[in-house]
Amino acid sequence: MSRWNLSWRLLPLLAVMMLVLTGCAQDPYLSALDPKGPVASAQLSLIMLSLYIMIGVFVVVMVIYVYVLFRFRKRPGQTGIPEQVEGNHKLEIIWTVIPLILLAVLAVPTVSLTFDLAEKHSTEEALQVKVTAHQFWWEFEYPDLEISAGQDLYIPTGQKIQFQVTAKDVMHAIWIPALGGKIDTNPGMTNNMWLQADKPGTYKGKCAELCGPSHALMDFKVIALEPAEFDKWVNNMKATATKTVPASAQAGQEVFNQSCIGCHAVDATKGVKVPDIAPNLAGFADRTVLAGFIEHNNENLAQWIKNPQSLKPGNLMPAFEGKLDEQQINDLVEYMNTLTLE
Amino acid sequence: MATHAHPKRTGLWDWLTTVDHKKIGILYLIAGGFFFLIGGLEALLMRIQLMYPNQEIFVGGSFNQLLTMHGTTMIFLAAMPIIFALMNAIVPLQIGARDVAFPFLNSLGFWLFFLGGLLLNLSWFLGGAPDAGWTAYLPLSGKNYSGMGVDFYVLGLQIAGIGTWIGGINFLVTIINMRAPGLTFMRLPMFTWSVFVTSALILFAFPAITVSLVLLMFDRLFGGAFFEPALGGNIVIWQHLFWVFGHPEVYILILPAFGVISEVIATFSKKRIFGYSAMVFATVLIGFLGFMVWVHHMFTVGLGPVANSLFSIATMLIAVPTGIKIFNWLFTMWGGQIRFTAANLWAVGFLPTFVIGGMTGVMLSVPPADYQFHDSYFVVAHFHYTIVGGMVFALFAGLHYWWPKMFGKILNETLGKIGFWFFFIGFHLTFFPQHFLGLMGMPRRVFTFLPNQGLELGNFISTIGAFSMTIGTLVFLYNVIVTATRGEKASNDPWDARTLEWTISSPAPEYNFAQTPLVRGLDAFWVEKMAGKKKMTPAEPLGEIHMPSPSILPFIMSLGLFIAGFGFMHHAYLIVIIGLGTTVVCMFLRSIYDDPGYHVHPDEEEVKA
Ligand code: HEM
Numbered sequence: 005m006s007r008w009n010l011s012w013r014l015l016p017l018l019a020v021m022m023l024v025l026t027g028c029a030q031d032p033y034l035s036a037l038d039p040k041g042p043v044a045s046a047q048l049s050l051i052m053l054s055l056y057i058m059i060g061v062f063v064v065v066m067v068i069y070v071y072v073l074f075r076f077r078k079r080p081g082q083t084g085i086p087e088q089v090e091g092n093h094k095l096e097i098i099w100t101v102i103p104l105i106l107l108a109v110l111a112v113p114t115v116s117l118t119f120d121l122a123e124k125h126s127t128e129e130a131l132q133v134k135v136t137a138h139q140f141w142w143e144f145e146y147p148d149l150e151i152s153a154g155q156d157l158y159i160p161t162g163q164k165i166q167f168q169v170t171a172k173d174v175m176h177a178i179w180i181p182a183l184g185g186k187i188d189t190n191p192g193m194t195n196n197m198w199l200q201a202d203k204p205g206t207y208k209g210k211c212a213e214l215c216g217p218s219h220a221l222m223d224f225k226v227i228a229l230e231p232a233e234f235d236k237w238v239n240n241m242k243a244t245a246t247k248t249v250p251a252s253a254q255a256g257q258e259v260f261n262q263s264c265i266g267c268h269a270v271d272a273t274k275g276v277k278v279p280d281i282a283p284n285l286a287g288f289a290d291r292t293v294l295a296g297f298i299e300h301n302n303e304n305l306a307q308w309i310k311n312p313q314s315l316k317p318g319n320l321m322p323a324f325e326g327k328l329d330e331q332q333i334n335d336l337v338e339y340m341n342t343l344t345l346e
Numbered sequence: 347m348a349t350h351a352h353p354k355r356t357g358l359w360d361w362l363t364t365v366d367h368k369k370i371g372i373l374y375l376i377a378g379g380f381f382f383l384i385g386g387l388e389a390l391l392m393r394i395q396l397m398y399p400n401q402e403i404f405v406g407g408s409f410n411q412l413l414t415m416h417g418t419t420m421i422f423l424a425a426m427p428i429i430f431a432l433m434n435a436i437v438p439l440q441i442g443a444r445d446v447a448f449p450f451l452n453s454l455g456f457w458l459f460f461l462g463g464l465l466l467n468l469s470w471f472l473g474g475a476p477d478a479g480w481t482a483y484l485p486l487s488g489k490n491y492s493g494m495g496v497d498f499y500v501l502g503l504q505i506a507g508i509g510t511w512i513g514g515i516n517f518l519v520t521i522i523n524m525r526a527p528g529l530t531f532m533r534l535p536m537f538t539w540s541v542f543v544t545s546a547l548i549l550f551a552f553p554a555i556t557v558s559l560v561l562l563m564f565d566r567l568f569g570g571a572f573f574e575p576a577l578g579g580n581i582v583i584w585q586h587l588f589w590v591f592g593h594p595e596v597y598i599l600i601l602p603a604f605g606v607i608s609e610v611i612a613t614f615s616k617k618r619i620f621g622y623s624a625m626v627f628a629t630v631l632i633g634f635l636g637f638m639v640w641v642h643h644m645f646t647v648g649l650g651p652v653a654n655s656l657f658s659i660a661t662m663l664i665a666v667p668t669g670i671k672i673f674n675w676l677f678t679m680w681g682g683q684i685r686f687t688a689a690n691l692w693a694v695g696f697l698p699t700f701v702i703g704g705m706t707g708v709m710l711s712v713p714p715a716d717y718q719f720h721d722s723y724f725v726v727a728h729f730h731y732t733i734v735g736g737m738v739f740a741l742f743a744g745l746h747y748w749w750p751k752m753f754g755k756i757l758n759e760t761l762g763k764i765g766f767w768f769f770f771i772g773f774h775l776t777f778f779p780q781h782f783l784g785l786m787g788m789p790r791r792v793f794t795f796l797p798n799q800g801l802e803l804g805n806f807i808s809t810i811g812a813f814s815m816t817i818g819t820l821v822f823l824y825n826v827i828v829t830a831t832r833g834e835k836a837s838n839d840p841w842d843a844r845t846l847e848w849t850i851s852s853p854a855p856e857y858n859f860a861q862t863p864l865v866r867g868l869d870a871f872w873v874e875k876m877a878g879k880k881k882m883t884p885a886e887p888l889g890e891i892h893m894p895s896p897s898i899l900p901f902i903m904s905l906g907l908f909i910a911g912f913g914f915m916h917h918a919y920l921i922v923i924i925g926l927g928t929t930v931v932c933m934f935l936r937s938i939y940d941d942p943g944y945h946v947h948p949d950e951e952e953v954k955a
């Protein structure tokens with residue numbers, strides 16, 4: 005009998021674990037269980053529908069299972085031979101037909117939402133954003149606004165965002181769980197997906213397709229702003245084309261123009277045309293993290309410039325340790341800190 | 347009747363040359379068990395790296411190698427071979443045959459699998475293991491983005507795959523042609539039925555992986571551009587080809603598991619299987635539908651709502667025959683006398699676990715929901731519930747059940763139960779929290795995660811569970827050793843079972859059946875027992891038995907391909923020619939020399955007993 009006691013002890017343990025995991029622990033800006041927009045909400049309600057149906061089936065199975073295991077275990081001294089039942093047509097029809105009905109109940113909203121989510125919205129209906137995934141960073145281009153940004157995706161709230169996604173090198177997948185599911189970014193092809201954020205906030209984005217050594221580190225931020233704030237951001241981004249640099253940062257700018265500008269633009273209006281081999285750094289100083297996930301401070305920035313491999317294995321930025329001296333790196337850091345959007 | 351000398355071989359030479367299905371079964375078990383331990387070690391190392399956030403034990407590329415080799419090893423080199431071990435050990439006995447249809451091919455299949463798997467694993471020492479995931483999606487697995495490891499993947503799996511394919515054909519022919527008199531298809535034991543359907547799936551699915559691997563090999567080694575977007579290639583083609591193989595592959599794994607569960611539950615409930623014809627029908631239907639659903643692995647690739655909807659509904663349909671099986675198992679136990687032996691404990695543990703795996707499977711078949719689940723830890727949880735909680739549990743059930751028939755000794759029951767509980771509890775601790783980790787935003791195939799994103803607790807519990815499963819596995823190994831050294835000698839029929847394999851001695855004699863038995867119904871042995879008999883009615887007079895000769899050629903042929911594999915990888919064409927040449931010469935020798943085999947006399951004592 006002791007084995008049954010054990011499994012009974014296991015069940016409440018699992019239930020508690022479930023509560024702990026879903027309740028207090030989840031990150032509301034990351035979790036798909038706490039949707040922040042209509043797409044994620046619709047997806048969660050389908051998940052719940054399928055889960056309820058499945059739990060219903062599971063309960064039926066478990067009730068029979070537990071009953072059978074207790075009732076029909078062989079008792080000491082029991083002899084005789086149980087009746088060799090061949091089957092039972094009535095029962096067998098029941099457990100064929102009921103699942104079919106349950107599946108039909110699930111299939112109808114499934115197909116309808118599948119088509120809704122595949123809809124492609126025009127410029128009038130939605131803000132267009134072109135996403136290009138790279139090993140291991142993200143490029144966001146706003147064709148109608150003629151700006152582009154690296155790593156941080158700014159969007160207005162309460163408005164559909166129509167993404168056209170592709171990749172430069174290998175496959176990646178763009179996933180912002182709190183706003184909705186993912187879609188693959190395939191080199192040589194373009195995929196479409198739409199999402200919407202209802203409330204302002206900084207949502208966490210992830211790469212969801214194995215893309216090389218730093219796949220785990222290919223995070224990005226989705227910053228949803230009230231529409232007026234968003235417009236301000238757009239104007240600030242456009243202003244980076246004509247931004248001047250304070251005198252204190254000019255030494256750093258010179259280093260930047262010699263060593264970095266071959267890959268990185270700092271002008272958001274250029275990103276569209278400049279070679280897309282590295283993220284556009286317009287507004288860099290406002291970013292909360294470096295390279296998608298590293299705490300943004302001067303030491304980490306200097307370390308990144310010296311040896312990016314040590315922080316993000318396999319990334320394609322060259323190391324500048326040995327090529328630039330301490331002074332030049334400090335100047336660079338100073339200059340980078342002026343790349344704000346005011 | 348020309349009688350040839352009975353070739354007595356011993357030791358290593360015997361194992362290298364054997365064509366006896368029982369010995370080949372043991373070879374498969376040893377090799378598959380060895381790879382299972384390697385794959386398990388790789389899993390444990392990954393779980394250690396993921397125990398806490400931001401750890402730096404296996405970072406980036408090294409984690410990806412562990413990940414890829416774990417998946418590839420477990421699927422191709424551990425799960426498949428252990429299934430083949432049971433197929434070989436049991437199917438000929440269950441159908442009253444003296445061996446498989448093509449004993450020589452059987453040995454060839456084993457050696458190809460083994461040397462292919464060895465080739466793949468040598469990558470660890472020769473420039474790094476493959477690192478593009480077991481699915482080897484392009485362009486990541488192409489020559490621009492990954493190193494030599496993927497060459498080992500392509501060539502190792504190609505060689506091992508040919509072995510599996512040959513094995514599948516062999517079992518199809520065996521089951522069609524070599525059934526004992528009276529053993530019609532609708533009297534076949536469920537395990538044999540499931541092996542039959544699995545073999546058919548192997549026959550049709552493996553050519554797809556063969557083709558994909560050839561195309562990838564051309565791209566990587568000979569400058570092809572099938573998957574090179576810049577040159578007009580298409581990367582999605584790889585995914586279609588891979589999953590046209592890959593989805594049936596998971597049914598290739600799970601159907602024999604279903605077969606094992608049917609046998610074990612029926613025996614230990616002392617009842618015939620409930621709804622036999624429905625079970626057969628469901629098995630065939632699952633096998634058929636298995637070919638119709640591969641796109642559910644590709645819902646996020648961007649194939650459009652029509653494709654996604656159609657494949658979604660096809661996938662949901664599989665739940666129906668699967669549900670039929672679950673209920674039939676429950677009702678097999680209903681009204682029975684259930685004995686909780688170690689074997690049955692694994693089978694009984696299988697039921698709820700596999701039901702959970704099936705439930706999450708239905709949830710994954712909903713494309714908009716899958717956009718959230720896909721490539722997240724939810725998927726990792728789902729497929730481990732089906733593969734480990736389903737197939738591996740069933741394999742343990744089958745091993746405990748048939749161990750006496752394979753080795754003549756009964757595994758220690760107490761140790762068997764202790765191992766079960768460590769593994770069962772560890773399994774749920776490891777994989778249950780992963781459902782939530784996935785929904786809480788943890789992508790799969792990541793080597794680390796950040797603190798303060800709500801992912802710490804789940805990952806920690808998961809790693810603790812992995813340790814518990816490791817203990818369970820070690821207890822099983824210990825049990826094997828204890829049993830081998832001082833286990834209890836098994837009788838012919840230690841479980842009071844129902845099918846033909848239990849009518850002969852444990853382990854079975856070289857020729858299996860001294861006289862081919864006459865089958866008079868489903869559960870042939872049970873039918874005789876109910877008629878008050880202790881043994882089967884023979885269908886032929888006692889006489890000399892013809893046996894195939896052992897041969898070293900299968901081993902050498904496989905070695906030739908193994909050598910050629912290295913040659914291809916390094917563009918060393920002389921080595922390719924030597925390797926392929928060896929194989930071709932062996933094929934030639936095999937064709938021109940007639941193998942007359944030899945004859946044995948059944949042991950008179952045993953026949954009388
Ligand atoms: C025995 C205990 C096992 C543990 C602790 C374990 C653990 C893991 C872990 C940590 C991963 C990586 C997940 C990720 O990062 O995406 C993984 C992946 C995988 N496992 Fe297991 N696993 C176990 C057994 C098995 C078995 C028995 C099989 C198959 C027969 C299997 C098949 C796979 C596959 C196919 C993958 C995916 C590999 C890939 O993404 O390329 N696992 N497992």
Ligand SMILES: [Cu+2]
Pocket residue numbers: 137138139140175176177211212213214215219222
């Ligand atoms: Cu990526």
